[in-house]
Amino acid sequence: MADLRGYLCWAPETASATINTEAINPSPAVFLATHTPLTIRRARIQGRSLVSMDGTVDEKAVLKDFLERRSDTGTLLMPVVGDTGSGKSHLVRWVRESIPPSENYRVIYLEKSQTSLKAVVHGLLEGVESESLSKLRADIDSFSSGLDETGLARRLINALNEALASTTPKDVSGPTRALVGPRGLAAILQDPHIQEHLLTHGRYVPQLAAHLLHNRSADSPDRSTGFTVDDLPLNVREIEKAAQVSRKLLEMLLSTPDLQTAAIDLLNQYLETAIQTVSNLGAGRLQEAMLQVREEYARQGKEIILLVEDFALIRGVQRELLDALTESATREGKMRYARMRTLMAVTTGYFHDLPETVMSRVAAATTGYVYDLDLVYSKEDADTEQIATFVGRYLNAARLGHEELERFNGQRPPNHCEACPVRTMCHDSFGQSEEGHGLYPFNRSALVRMIHSVAPADKPWAFVPRTVLGSVVRPILVEHSQEIAELSFPDPHFKERFPTGPELPALSSAVAELINTYDHIDPERRKNVLEFWGNAPSDPTDIDSGILHAFGLQPLPDEARQYKQSRPRQARTSGSPSKTTDGSFPERLQRRLGAIEDWATRNQPLPQPIANELRSIIADTVLRRYTWCSPLMKELTKGEVGLAWPNSSVVVSIEGAGGENRPGTDKAPIKFQRNTLNSQFFQSLLLAREGVEGARAEDLRRLAHLGEAKAKDLTARLQQHFEISEAELTVGFRASLIGAALAGKAWPGMDDADLLTAALDDGRTWKRGDQNLRTAQWRQLLERHLQHRKALVDRIRIGLGISQGTGAVQMIDAARALPLLRRAASDWTWSAEQPVPSWVKGAVLGFAAWNTRLEEQLTGLASTLGTIRQHLPRDISGRDSVEAVLLALKEADKVGLSPKGSGEKDRLNALISEAGKANWQVVSALERDLNKILVDDVTDAGAARVRAAARDRSESLVIIEEFLVEADRWLTYALDDAAARSDSVGDAAALEVRSVLNEWAELSGLGTDEND
Known part of the structure; x- marks a missing residue:
């Protein structure tokens, strides 16, 4: 069966x-x-427009009208107007098949495929012989066989050039005047460089040449009926190769749209003249030939019926053909030319663009109306x-x-x-x-x-x-x-081929989701069948079972038919944010819901404002559920978070939505495909936001789950945007530690607590005690670092701290911070090659020379130590040296050997006082640090160098060095002065002072010559 x-x-x-x-x-x-x-309407010609007349007719009425309508001039021109594919050619052919055989008619049929110039001329002249007609046929045959497409295309351009060059400004009006004559469009057409552009494959002139030489095949695309703006040489490459006059005219055309239109009209106006020139037809020759044909059939007592399947394709002879077709059959009361009836198919666009002279002839010959097949x-x-x-x-x-x-x-x-x-x-x-x-x-x-x-x-x-x-x-x-x-x-792919337009209902996303729920075998096919063959019902079971059977689909289970449409399809005009009194939704909400439906079911773009609203709901949900503790970090304000987690497609990407062209959209952590499930989800979000009933519970649960599931992505985005990943925080810690080393607050070997304290100190109160011992480059590097240190430390705190709300950081997550700090403190060098977060860059300006600054500072410290040891041997107490100088100064006062001038004496006294208070242990500490650098088997020479250079030696070291140098200077003076005394009293006093001075000199390691 x-x-x-x-x-x-x-x-x-x-x-x-x-x-x-x-x-x-x-x-x-x-x-x-x-x-x-066919359903056809009559339309009157009004200017360049067609005005529909009452009622419609069928093709039999057209045939009767065409064969029986009488014209005062003996010529009838009946255009059949319509867009491509509307059935014009079909009607013309049906008329041909339906015309009864008769000895009174001579039917000339110009098929749509027989459109070469040769086929047109032979078709028009068929059946009539004369010497002039034979010569015309021979010329057309010679033209068709003697030229190839390339040669004909070039001759067409040259013929257009000659026609335009011979036209003067007085022959035209308006902006067209600038385009005629030898320096107008003719110059462009004559320019060799631009000619090559116009002759490129696919351009209009080569297409026209092929059209004139060859008939149209059945599968050929529709041919252009004339020049368009796209054919103007406005995008010629290497325009500098063109002549100057051509370049100037092209610049005018580019900047003046009205001039472009005028240029197109001018080219099309002279196109037929150019075709006649290259084809040897000559002006008036075809018209004269057609009149001869009409004379011959007049002698035979026959009427000519001309059927043209596409008048626009008969290039090069339209005007002369129209002139011959509409020439009155009688002259001085006598029949000279055969009566003529012409039925010609004309595309709507071509009909509207007919030249004024041609349009007036058509209007006169149609006796008032045409047949229009553009039915909507x-x-x-x-x-x-x-x-x-x-x-x-x-x-x-x-x-x-x-x-x-x-x-x-x-x-x-x-x-x-x-x-x-x-x-x-x-x-x-x-x-x-x-x-x-x-x-x-x-x-x-x-x-x-x-x-x-x-x-x-x-x-x-x-x-x-x-x-x-x-x-x-x-x-x-x-x-x-x-x-x-x-x-x-x-x-x-069926729906891709036949997309549902906005005028017809699409299968709702709610019904589509029910199908997804109940059809686990072929849901997509069922959706297409329901939408097209079932006319998009609101019940997924509402379709003839025979259609399902024919396409191999099983009926859905009974529970699927219990579905009721819960979201009204018709919009209401209401400004209320809740449902209106009749249960429908406000108009604005309905429009947004409808747009989401169209996005999923009609493959329409989702408008950007609606997409942004959905992105905002989803992105904000993730943010609101974020706890700022995985990992622990400072809670940021919404504005700050918005920089890393914006309500845009870089966070929430929606396929087919507006605003999806941002850089980074392809890496969005939350992505929604265009499907009915997401359509229902989005609609529920809008309904919930508006406080309107209808949001599905499963969609709200999905939103909550999404908020929790995407916490890791938010963390990643925050760390990425604020550059606070573990690797970046480690770089920040290293920068902070080196900056603290510059300030004498941190160095290798300190315990974790002290290092962490130094690393998180913004440095606003920092000041080195040994500032005067620092090189100028060291001081400059420290000053520059301190200018940016607060921003550096603040960012580290954000990445590792916890605060009350969005306030200042109160605590640091030490469990996370210490491993990063230790990693940073494991290497006290700075590489200019390493990636540096933007927030670190200001604080590390000049750090590329960190190693050089270390060497310079170590050299300076070694020099300072050498100066000190020159006056203070290792086994001599610094405080003993101070006492010795003080005693020597008192004894020197008795015999007049104290420093000259009250200022020098006061300065030396002040230095003695400060040196007495100074911490003389800094000298041995510096010496130990410098000596560690020189030990051959030291395991961490780099760390030792940083420790030696970075430690704050306090002001004591500066005071000690200055005291020892100044005391030595005075000692040298005093000894020299004592040796110069000659009187007995002076010699005795000098000897006594000299004894004291020698004691101090021995203490200082200088010693004295016994002969002094």
């Missing part, structure tokens, strides 16, 4: 050969078998029988095949469904047209939605036959036939 499940009532190869998107392709039998009555239905009228009838006939033709259709020779073929074994189930489930043709594998809903999806964006309800066949019917019957048979249709 036959089963509709995966059933194919057509052969894909037969469907491909039978369904043609061009009216010229099928045989008469296939054409007539698939022809569907309303949403309410979209599901019409025309769609079902049109597609139904083609489906029937595809099932029968073209060979079967040929047997009926244009008569109405049988309905293939009559003998189908699954007809009843098929028609009951998928429907049929009024003529009884089954719509399977479509139904009315699917057809309307798919046709609407492929319609022009500016006319979403337009019915374009070529588009319906080429983008809907053929792809499903040919490309998707295997999927239908294998029960994998519609595939996951």
Whole structure:
């Protein structure tokens, strides 16, 4: 028994050969078998616009009107206007197939594919012989065979150049005047460099050359009907290679849009002249030839019927052809030319752009109106029988095949469904047209939605036959036939091919999520079937079971049908933040919910304001649940955190949302894909924020879980932004320790507590006691460091501290800080190559010379120690030296050997007083530190050098050195003065003083010469 499940009532190869998107392709039998009555309207020409007249007509009315309408001039021109694919050519061909045979007619048919200049001329002149016509045919044949596309393209440009160069400003008006003459557009066309640009493959002139020489194949794309702004040489590379006059004119064109429009109009105006020049037609030659043809048929008593499938494609002869077609049949009351009826298809854009002279002739020859096929239905009228009838006939033709259709020779073929074994189930489930043709594998809903999806964006309800066949019917019957048979249709990419526009309801994300819940086998296919074949119902079970069976889908369980729509689809005009009295949502909230639905179900972009609102809710949730203790750090203000955790796509990335183009979005820690689950989640967030009922509990739980789960990511972002990772804090600690060493507050070997205290001290009260012993470079480096030290220490505290709220840091996490401190203190060198956080950089300016500063300072300290030891041997007490100098000074006062001048004596007395209070142990401490550097087997020479250089030797060392130097200077003076005394009293006193001085000299290690 036959089963509709995966059933194919057509052969894909037969469907491909039978369904043609061009009216010229099928045989008469296939054409007539698939022809569907068209809905056509009459429209009056008003200026350059068409004004629709009341009512519509069918093609039979058009045929009757075309054959019977009389014109005072004996010529009738009937344009059929419509966009590409609207059925213009189809109507023209149907008229041709429907014109009854008659000896009174001569039918000339210019097919859409026969558009080369040779084919057009031969078609127009066929059946009439004369010497001049034979010469014209021969010239056209010679033109077509004597030139290739490249040569013709170059000749076309040269012909345009000549036509424009011979035009003077008085021949035109407005901005066009600047473009005519030899220094206008002609100069650009003549410029060799710009010519090469215009002759590039894909440009209009090479396309036109191919058009003139070759007929159009069935699968060729639509051809351009003239120059456009894109064809102007406004983006020529290496423009400096062009002549100066060309460059100046191009600059004018670039800066003046009106001039660009004028240039295009001018080029198109002279294009036909250029074509006639290169093709040897010459001005008026084709018109004269057509009039000869009309004269001949007038003698035969015949009327000419000219059918043109696309007038815009007859390049180079339109104006002369129109002149010949609209020439009055009578002259001075006598019939001179055959009467003529012309039915020509014209695209809407080309019709509106016809030159004024041509438009006036068309208006006069049409006797007032044209036929317009640009029909646009309303949403309410979209599901019409025309769609079902049109597609139904083609489906029937595809099932029968073209060979079967040929047997009926244009008569109405049988309905293939009559003998189908699954007809009843098929028609009951998928429907049929009024003529009884089954719509399977479509139904009315699917057809309307798919046709609407492929319609022009500016006319979403337009019915374009070529588009319906080429983008809907053929792809499903040919490309998707295997999927239908294998029960994998519609595939996951189906909706990408047929996106749901804003005019039709999409399957709601709520229904989609129910399908995800209850269909664990093929949820995506079911969603597509429900949306297209089920017309997006609000109940996931609301679809014909036969459709599910045909596509291999099982019915959902009973509990799925209990779903009730909880979120109204219709917006209300209310400013209230809560539900309105009738239970619907406020308009603003409804718009936001609708945008989220469209984002998930229609693949529409999510507007940035809504995306930012969602990002804010989610990012703030993570922040509010953050405890600042994993790891422990200072709690920052929201503004500070916002720098590291902004409410933007770098933290919360939403696929397909506005604002996703920020650098770093690809590394966002929170990412949401475009799907119905996230649509429901986002809608719940908005509902909860507005305090409106309807937020799903599972979505709120998901938000709470998200807040906890992303704590580690927030930590990482905080550490990254504030540069307080363990590695960066270690660098900060090392910088702080070296800075403390510069200030004499830290050095290798100190215990952890003292090091931590020094590292976390902002240094505002620091002052070295041995400042005068420091080199100028050392002092400068310390001063520079202290200027930035507070910011350095503050950042370390932020990374390791705890505070009350967002106040100052009160405690430090020692368990985390000490390992970092020890790591930093393990190396007291500074490498300029290491990565340095931005907050450390100010405090380490000049640290690259740290080793040099150490060497300089050690040299200075060694020099100081040498000076001291020169006057104070190691086994001599410093305080004894002070007492000896004091005694010597008292004795010297008695005999007048004290320092000269009260100032010097006071200074020496002051130094003696300060030296007496000084800590003389600093001398031996410095000596020990310096000696450790010199020990060969020291395990840490680097640390020893830092200790020796960094320790604060206090002011005592400075005082001791100054005291010893000043005392030695006075001693030398006093001894010399005593030796110079000669009187007996003076000699006796001098000897006594000398004895005291020698005692001190011996103490100081200087000694005295007994002969002194």
